[in-house]
Amino acid sequence: MALAAKEAHEREMMGEMPQDAVRLPHHEVRMSVSHLDLFYGDHQALKNVNIDIREREITSFIGPSGCGKSTLLRCLNRMNDYVKDCRVEGKITLDGRDIYHDYNVTRLRQRVGMVFQRPNPFPMSIYDNVAYGPRGLGIKSRSELDGIVEESLRSAALWDEVKDKLKASGLGLSGGQQQRLCIARALAVKPEVLLMDEPTSALDPVSTVQIEQLACELREQYSLVVVTHNMQQASRISDSVAFFLLGELIEHAPTAELFRAPRDSRTADYLTGRFG
Numbered sequence: 001m002a003l004a005a006k007e008a009h010e011r012e013m014m015g016e017m018p019q020d021a022v023r024l025p026h027h028e029v030r031m032s033v034s035h036l037d038l039f040y041g042d043h044q045a046l047k048n049v050n051i052d053i054r055e056r057e058i059t060s061f062i063g064p065s066g067c068g069k070s071t072l073l074r075c076l077n078r079m080n081d082y083v084k085d086c087r088v089e090g091k092i093t094l095d096g097r098d099i100y101h102d103y104n105v106t107r108l109r110q111r112v113g114m115v116f117q118r119p120n121p122f123p124m125s126i127y128d129n130v131a132y133g134p135r136g137l138g139i140k141s142r143s144e145l146d147g148i149v150e151e152s153l154r155s156a157a158l159w160d161e162v163k164d165k166l167k168a169s170g171l172g173l174s175g176g177q178q179q180r181l182c183i184a185r186a187l188a189v190k191p192e193v194l195l196m197d198e199p200t201s202a203l204d205p206v207s208t209v210q211i212e213q214l215a216c217e218l219r220e221q222y223s224l225v226v227v228t229h230n231m232q233q234a235s236r237i238s239d240s241v242a243f244f245l246l247g248e249l250i251e252h253a254p255t256a257e258l259f260r261a262p263r264d265s266r267t268a269d270y271l272t273g274r275f276g
């Protein structure tokens with residue numbers, strides 16, 4: 001983030017400035033979802049969803065439990081391919097190309113990474129966790145891997161805490177550090193989009209703030225899509241927020257607009273705690 005924007009964002013995070021005062025102009029569309037229907041067997045979990053994900057922005061998905069947020073997130077890198085009896089209709093594009101027809105799934109997941117709710121480091125060293133993806137892509141040179149590991153851990157704001165113990169197990173880190181290790185692991189294959197499914201719900205408040213700050217820094221380079229149940233978090237970190245209900249996208253708007261003046265009464269009801 002440019003310095004002025006970063007300072008403005010920090011002031012906004014501290015409540016000194018309304019969010020719309022620091023919003024940057026809309027960026028290019030990176031992923032586009034059109035007329036998406038998703039069925040688990042007979043149950044329709046997503047209904048005619050249309051949404052654009054823009055580069056270098058954080059898009060948050062909010063809504064009551066079971067409304068389809070994680071299902072849509074998982075569609076964006078075809079995680080639902082593994083789910084038995086799951087059927088997807090409609091179209092999702094990444095840079096204009098159909099993710100189901102124009103990409104093989106490995107290439108897609110290299111470009112669209114995922115961070116899960118519970119930190120899930122592999123049972124191996126910190127170094128090997130981060131080097132895992134690049135090695136899978138065929139990178140063998142030790143010096144190249146060293147560079148990628150350091151750069152990824154720096155980007156995930158973890159390098160200073162682990163640089164002297166890269167051979168130690170990733171499982172020996174704290175929960176917040178493990179989540180940042182998982183972010184470093186995702187960044188190591190140089191994705192363009194990072195999907196985060198409730199990335200702080202298993203973390204303490206200090207680690208939560210660290211991950212939120214990290215997300216805001218990563219926005220400089222990546223498109224982030226974050227599923228969250230935490231309304232304050234959505235308002236603190238997002239450029240735009242999408243509200244879902246019973247599988248439908250009810251409203252997608254710039255963050256300040258959605259929280260201050262939602263267009264749909266169902267969004268307003270949810271935000272004021274009238275249901276969900």
Ligand SMILES: Nc1ncnc2c1ncn2[C@@H]1O[C@H](COP(=O)(O)OP(=O)(O)OP(=O)(O)O)[C@@H](O)[C@H]1O
Nearest residue numbers: 040043045063064065066067068069070071072083
């Ligand atoms: N693997 C699955 N098989 C069958 N049904 C599923 C599966 N995953 C999700 N569902 C159903 O699809 C609907 C949407 O679920 P999803 O997990 O996407 O909602 P969500 O909004 O992310 O919920 P939460 O906030 O509780 O995580 C729910 O009715 C859920 O029961």
